[in-house]
Amino acid sequence: MIPDKAPEEDVFHGAEEMRRGAHVPTFDKYKEMYMQSIEDPDKFWGDMAKDFFWKSKHTGRFLDYNFDVTKGEIFIKCMEGASTNVCYNVLDRNVHDRKLGDKVAFYWEGNEPGDELTVTYRELLNCVCRFANVLKSQGVAKGDRVAIYMPMVVELVVAMLACARIGAVHSVVFAGFSAESLCERIVDSQCSLLITADGFYRGDKLINLKLIADEALQKCTDKGFSVGRCIVLKHLSKEAQETSLSSPPAKRPCPDLQKEMETVRVRKTRLVPQVPWNPEVDKCWHTLMCNVSDECEPEWCVSEDPLFILYTSGSTGKPKGVLHTASGYMLYTATTFKLVFDHRADDVYWCTADIGWITGHSYITYGPLANGATSVLFEGLPTYPDVSRMWEIVDKYHVSKFYTAPTAIRLLMKYGSEPVHKYKRDSLKVLGTVGEPINPEAWQWYFTVVGDGRCPIVDTFWQTETGGHVITPLPAATPMKPGSATFPFFGVVPAILNESGEELEGTSEGYLVFKQPWPGVMRTVYGNHGRFESTYFKKFPGYYVTGDGCRRDKDGYYWITGRIDDMLNVSGHLLSTAEVESALVGHEAVAEAAVVGRPHPVKGESLYCFVTLRDGTIFNHTLEAQLKKQVREKIGAIATPDFIQEAPALPKTRSGKIMRRVLRKIASGERDLGDVSTLADSSVVEQLFRSRCCPAM
Numbered sequence: 001m002i003p004d005k006a007p008e009e010d011v012f013h014g015a016e017e018m019r020r021g022a023h024v025p026t027f028d029k030y031k032e033m034y035m036q037s038i039e040d041p042d043k044f045w046g047d048m049a050k051d052f053f054w055k056s057k058h059t060g061r062f063l064d065y066n067f068d069v070t071k072g073e074i075f076i077k078c079m080e081g082a083s084t085n086v087c088y089n090v091l092d093r094n095v096h097d098r099k100l101g102d103k104v105a106f107y108w109e110g111n112e113p114g115d116e117l118t119v120t121y122r123e124l125l126n127c128v129c130r131f132a133n134v135l136k137s138q139g140v141a142k143g144d145r146v147a148i149y150m151p152m153v154v155e156l157v158v159a160m161l162a163c164a165r166i167g168a169v170h171s172v173v174f175a176g177f178s179a180e181s182l183c184e185r186i187v188d189s190q191c192s193l194l195i196t197a198d199g200f201y202r203g204d205k206l207i208n209l210k211l212i213a214d215e216a217l218q219k220c221t222d223k224g225f226s227v228g229r230c231i232v233l234k235h236l237s238k239e240a241q242e243t244s245l246s247s248p249p250a251k252r253p254c255p256d257l258q259k260e261m262e263t264v265r266v267r268k269t270r271l272v273p274q275v276p277w278n279p280e281v282d283k284c285w286h287t288l289m290c291n292v293s294d295e296c297e298p299e300w301c302v303s304e305d306p307l308f309i310l311y312t313s314g315s316t317g318k319p320k321g322v323l324h325t326a327s328g329y330m331l332y333t334a335t336t337f338k339l340v341f342d343h344r345a346d347d348v349y350w351c352t353a354d355i356g357w358i359t360g361h362s363y364i365t366y367g368p369l370a371n372g373a374t375s376v377l378f379e380g381l382p383t384y385p386d387v388s389r390m391w392e393i394v395d396k397y398h399v400s401k402f403y404t405a406p407t408a409i410r411l412l413m414k415y416g417s418e419p420v421h422k423y424k425r426d427s428l429k430v431l432g433t434v435g436e437p438i439n440p441e442a443w444q445w446y447f448t449v450v451g452d453g454r455c456p457i458v459d460t461f462w463q464t465e466t467g468g469h470v471i472t473p474l475p476a477a478t479p480m481k482p483g484s485a486t487f488p489f490f491g492v493v494p495a496i497l498n499e500s501g502e503e504l505e506g507t508s509e510g511y512l513v514f515k516q517p518w519p520g521v522m523r524t525v526y527g528n529h530g531r532f533e534s535t536y537f538k539k540f541p542g543y544y545v546t547g548d549g550c551r552r553d554k555d556g557y558y559w560i561t562g563r564i565d566d567m568l569n570v571s572g573h574l575l576s577t578a579e580v581e582s583a584l585v586g587h588e589a590v591a592e593a594a595v596v597g598r599p600h601p602v603k604g605e606s607l608y609c610f611v612t613l614r615d616g617t618i619f620n621h622t623l624e625a626q627l628k629k630q631v632r633e634k635i636g637a638i639a640t641p642d643f644i645q646e647a648p649a650l651p652k653t654r655s656g657k658i659m660r661r662v663l664r665k666i667a668s669g670e671r672d673l674g675d676v677s678t679l680a681d682s683s684v685v686e687q688l689f690r691s692r693c694c695p696a697m
């Protein structure tokens with residue numbers, strides 16, 4: 001499956017100096033290690049596991065699994081019998097065994113230039129232990145679910161690791177999601193506590209997070225589920241605490257980190273949010289932290305104890321709680337981070353993703369910390385205060401490994417090379433991308449303008465479900481082809497299937513599936529194992545189905561072609577068409593809705609919605625604005641429709657199924673419709689073409 005020889009043409013090789021000291025220096029070495037990882041996974045992963053602390057060793061096979069629904073329940077177990085603690089491994093082990101206590105874990109860079117904070121591994125451990133004690137004091141115990149709804153601040157990492165330390169299961173909800181979305185996630189995993197913040201700035205815009213969190217908790221109560229406790233971080237200011245909160249400010253001065261964080265933040269922020277406070281429910285993070293010990297014995301967990309839940313869109317519209325467990329996830333994110341970014345001790349690594357998505361979980365929190373890496377944690381936007389911000393930060397911290405999304409690259413590309421060339425960027429060594437297929441133009445710009453043609457690009461394909469990278473280049477070893485995620489990571493066995501489920505060999509295109517598990521693959525959909533089985537394993541028994549299309553070229557390179565289910569990828573985030581449609585039909589004026597993706601030069605896809613109105617309703621700008629608002633409020637800003645078109649009728653098959661394929665063509669203005677013989681009424685299509693939204697792009 002892996003070619004004997006990497007192609008010599010049309011490919012980019014990483015800089016020669018990359019190879020020196022690289023973990024995987026050549027393509028031959030990659031192939032050799034890949035074969036070992038497949039033929040003897042116990043040995044391969046056993047070697048990787050030696051870097052970690054195990055309270056007790058595993059007893060059975062390294063990986064045990066069933067991927068075939070026809071043979072019984074689907075399961076994946078990794079390192080059964082072992083016990084460990086993920087927080088202990090990513091913090092205590094670094095501070096005590098590896099003597100990295102004084103090493104910087106995070107350079108926090110705030111939204112506002114000048115807002116900054118440096119946190120060492122020792123300080124992080126101290127904070128995490130204290131917050132773990134806070135959680136315990138609030139009644140959180142092993143196995144309990146904790147919802148975290150926070151901006152990109154160090155305390156978000158602290159909250160996650162404190163959960164891991166006491167064996168609680170965190171469920172981080174991206175701070176851009178709406179109250180409704182937060183509520184839905186809290187209720188689904190029955191979280192006993194919510195951790196949030198007063199608010200934060202995104203560029204110029206103040207987001208009053210606590211107000212949204214309160215609304216979510218109210219919605220939970222309305223649904224008969226009461227959360228009872230909410231810990232609120234005063235991120236924006238201490239004044240907020242003194243002026244508008246009824247709870248008394250901390251009597252004792254808060255030690256070290258806390259104090260420093262407050263000073264820094266107060267200095268730079270302009271407006272502070274008004275924070276409503278209900279003393280029955282709301283507890284102040286700082287006050288709680290001042291009254292606990294900084295020692296906290298980790299809770300020893302077995303390998304398959306849950307580590308976290310992270311929701312991802314599902315094609316039925318209801319988000320799925322993807323569950324990851326302790327040992328396998330830790331091992332896999334640590335190993336992929338180390339090898340895919342070729343991590344070195346003196347690196348400064350920066351991943352621009354939000355921790356609210358899996359990229360942040362695996363490659364801001366767990367993977368880098370497991371390796372004792374120094375990371376930049378950035379709260380702001382690539383365009384604030386100007387479009388040079390990213391490169392300014394790269395120079396400021398001497399970032400050597402940089403990881404972002406194609407949508408960010410396309411956005412910055414629009415402003416040309418001048419804002420990039422204003423900064424030196426000579427510290428950069430490896431550039432990464434994730435989230436969607438990267439178009440070759442964006443790849444070339446990233447490579448030549450950002451990386452000055454020196455830095456290999458790792459185009460990492462993976463999913464919330466896969467836990468970590470599954471198809472990816474290794475920077476010193478893999479000759480790159482712009483737009484291809486190249487080859488499988490160690491332990492991963494991809495295949496391409498046709499519609500009848502037959503494996504295709506050689507040059508081919510079809511469904512991307514995986515034939516066996518790797519340590520970091522998800523274990524279940526929280527509370528709904530049946531949905532896990534039917535979503536990923538039912539279509540092709542024996543395989544994990546990604547939902548992506550894929551092409552393999554003559555050199556064996558994998559090219560992801562995009563989703564082949566009813567999912568849209570907007571700025572690297574998956575949205576289900578059903579979810580947006582259900583938000584639209586929630587409006588009294590809408591009888592039926594169909595949502596498709598329309599190519600967008602920056603976002604990848606934009607949301608194009610067709611709505612059929614109820615009799616007597618008129619489509620106008622007011623209604624359009626209301627519908628956009630409706631979706632935004634139900635799901636979050638990322639799901640705001642770009643276009644809404646009135647559809648007196650939708651193109652349907654004779655059996656009544658909406659033909660999305662046709663709608664996609666209408667949305668993007670392509671006249672070549674292909675075979676439309678199953679269409680019940682072809683005049684509908686002509687009508688929709690005539691009235692389509694044709695915005696200037």
Ligand code: WT7
Pocket residue numbers: 312358359433434435436437438459460461462463464465485546547548560562563569572573574
């Ligand atoms: C979907 C997963 C993995 C973290 C971010 C998204 C698409 C992701 C790539 C890539 C082509 C990619 C796929 C995948 N995708 N990375 N390098 N090349 N497509 O996580 O929200 O779970 O989305 O993102 O369609 O299935 P997610």
